Amino acid sequence: MERLRCDWCESTNPTNAPSCRSCGAPLHDATRVTDSGWREAPRIRDMTEIQFGQSALRVEGEIVPVAEIALVEGDSVFFEHHVLLWKDDPVALSVLALQGGMRRAFAGMPFVISVAHGPGRIAFSRDATGELVVLPLHPGLEIDAREHAFLLASHHVSYSFVRIQGLRNILFGGQGMFLDRFVAPHQPGVLMLHGYGNVLERRLGPGESILVEPGAFLYKDAAVTMNVEQVAGLGVGFFGGVGMNLVRITGPGRVGIQSMYVHHNTE
Amino acid sequence: MSAPSYTCGFCGTAGTGRAMSCPACGSPTDVEKVVSLSGWEELPPIPDLARLQVGRSTCQIEGELAPVADFTLAGEDSVYFAHHVLLWMDGEVQLQALTLSGFRRFLAGMPVVMAYARGPGRIAFSHDEPGELVALPLQPGQSVDVREHVLLAATGDVRYEFIDPGTYFSVAGSERTTEYPVGLYMDRFTASTRPGLVLVHGAGNVFTRRLGEHESLLIHPSALLYRDSSVAMHLHVEHPAGGGLSGWSAYVWLRVYGPGRVGVRSAYGPSRNLNPTGFHSAWTERRVESTTAWYFSRDGERQGPTSLSYIQGMALVNRLPADTPIWAEGLPGWLPVNSIALCRRCGSEQPTMRVKWRPLGLAEWIWTLVLLPICFPFTIIGLFLTVRRCTRCGAIVR
Numbered sequence: 001m002e003r004l005r006c007d008w009c010e011s012t013n014p015t016n017a018p019s020c021r022s023c024g025a026p027l028h029d030a031t032r033v034t035d036s037g038w039r040e041a042p043r044i045r046d047m048t049e050i051q052f053g054q055s056a057l058r059v060e061g062e063i064v065p066v067a068e069i070a071l072v073e074g075d076s077v078f079f080e081h082h083v084l085l086w087k088d089d090p091v092a093l094s095v096l097a098l099q100g101g102m103r104r105a106f107a108g109m110p111f112v113i114s115v116a117h118g119p120g121r122i123a124f125s126r127d128a129t130g131e132l133v134v135l136p137l138h139p140g141l142e143i144d145a146r147e148h149a150f151l152l153a154s155h156h157v158s159y160s161f162v163r164i165q166g167l168r169n170i171l172f173g174g175q176g177m178f179l180d181r182f183v184a185p186h187q188p189g190v191l192m193l194h195g196y197g198n199v200l201e202r203r204l205g206p207g208e209s210i211l212v213e214p215g216a217f218l219y220k221d222a223a224v225t226m227n228v229e230q231v232a233g234l235g236v237g238f239f240g241g242v243g244m245n246l247v248r249i250t251g252p253g254r255v256g257i258q259s260m261y262v263h264h265n266t267e
Numbered sequence: 268m269s270a271p272s273y274t275c276g277f278c279g280t281a282g283t284g285r286a287m288s289c290p291a292c293g294s295p296t297d298v299e300k301v302v303s304l305s306g307w308e309e310l311p312p313i314p315d316l317a318r319l320q321v322g323r324s325t326c327q328i329e330g331e332l333a334p335v336a337d338f339t340l341a342g343e344d345s346v347y348f349a350h351h352v353l354l355w356m357d358g359e360v361q362l363q364a365l366t367l368s369g370f371r372r373f374l375a376g377m378p379v380v381m382a383y384a385r386g387p388g389r390i391a392f393s394h395d396e397p398g399e400l401v402a403l404p405l406q407p408g409q410s411v412d413v414r415e416h417v418l419l420a421a422t423g424d425v426r427y428e429f430i431d432p433g434t435y436f437s438v439a440g441s442e443r444t445t446e447y448p449v450g451l452y453m454d455r456f457t458a459s460t461r462p463g464l465v466l467v468h469g470a471g472n473v474f475t476r477r478l479g480e481h482e483s484l485l486i487h488p489s490a491l492l493y494r495d496s497s498v499a500m501h502l503h504v505e506h507p508a509g510g511g512l513s514g515w516s517a518y519v520w521l522r523v524y525g526p527g528r529v530g531v532r533s534a535y536g537p538s539r540n541l542n543p544t545g546f547h548s549a550w551t552e553r554r555v556e557s558t559t560a561w562y563f564s565r566d567g568e569r570q571g572p573t574s575l576s577y578i579q580g581m582a583l584v585n586r587l588p589a590d591t592p593i594w595a596e597g598l599p600g601w602l603p604v605n606s607i608a609l610c611r612r613c614g615s616e617q618p619t620m621r622v623k624w625r626p627l628g629l630a631e632w633i634w635t636l637v638l639l640p641i642c643f644p645f646t647i648i649g650l651f652l653t654v655r656r657c658t659r660c661g662a663i664v665r
Contacts, residue, residue, distance in 0.1 A: 129333070
């Protein structure tokens, strides 16, 4: 049987499907690539349905999109408590126990990740204009995401966090002290991120690097490295309060950025 | 066969029309101009991945929620920008600071430093607000004034300076503050000998209006995004009937006068109810319910009917002489515009006259007798001052 391969997440779909069942990308629109090699995250159309384990997820709205999921018995999703929009009464909530959570509590992060168990409906949104990015995770794939950017992940995905190395990277990197790390250890899972504004992704070759505004970073493959650099040539003597820090992101792997960045004063 | 000619409906640049979007401003070529019933032109959204040509460099617009302007700079071409809009860049691009002589601007919290990026290489900018990108191509000598903090990038040839928009008022409150509804400064961009490009980011949707020679419009001061430098403006205050009872007494508007383009944005932050008091930039005032029809004389011809504040405003921005003769029903004859003012006591626009100050009426006599012993010398000085009084009720008019 003829199958269609999704440009964005590379999973296969029936030819008559309007959008990819794994990531929601419209299947009949080619992925848009800019002259400089960035792929635009697919604009998930209103009411697109995505397969989420055994459950079905629907993306609603296009300006501040909502992810509404109908959980079946036995499926669960986890999320940070502040993205919960509404839920059916029968959906049970619990808390994911995390190792080393106290360290994050000291760093000002909520270390409580909530888990919603089916059956029932539950919906999530983040209160900002932006795009939902669906990243299906194959076993063995590791993704690092900016903290607070993840909307939800299926229970097949394991969640941990990595501490950013280097004082300079912590102070000027704009990411705080931790990155969220998502791995699908045994079975494929789905991770859903929310990016402010538009989301663009680029695949960097080994050793290839670009400089990115720290607040624009959204996600990366675990193999990609990030190091903060001060841009030379911007000091102007007495009023020279503008020391601009950019992150040098080096491949190999994918990196995703958001166009409406979280701007941190780097003075 | 000659190339088909096409003139962009938004920026007026002539092209072949073969591309999907205008190479100068990015407006799509295959859509009709969208004009609202009231005459506002909806800015055609720049299609995703449209390319703009600037000299030998190109700029690609990416995304539609918070669009990115991605420049591919040819060798020696350059762009400048406020450092906080930089999204990403190649390692090849050279950055340096463009120092502005602006200590006042530094005090006002504006960036004193514009960063200057020189090609060859790629550099991309975006603003951290949902909205639209507006490309303003400038022909040599053309200039445009842009609200502060909305510049995304401008090409290196475009001259940059900042101007005083002349719009401010003080607000009473627990402590007196001064409001600058159009910003403390406006950025002025002028193309020198070569065409240039200015990219601005408008929050929400952006609408433009092309005003004719004597056309005028009231807009929300915070909504103004850009204007052609030929457009004049001043503040205008309208007092609604009974507004004082609610503790709020005035709408503050920005009045703009053509000829030229005006751009407004639809998202401009929360508005507060502000009661202007005390000092302010030159403005015109009107009571909202006032419907008096006024006529004025321009170049010996009778014009009108219109509102008094329009004629006063035209005089304020030097589009009419300060003593333009005007007339309305009930006036004995044509009077100079600067002799008519809003009388608070009559609640309408009345002719005034300049007279030496003398106490008039019971209230002024009581105040004078009370103040005389307290500030004796000042009351005497008052006898030499000139005030404007309403010719109908005698009240002192500002």
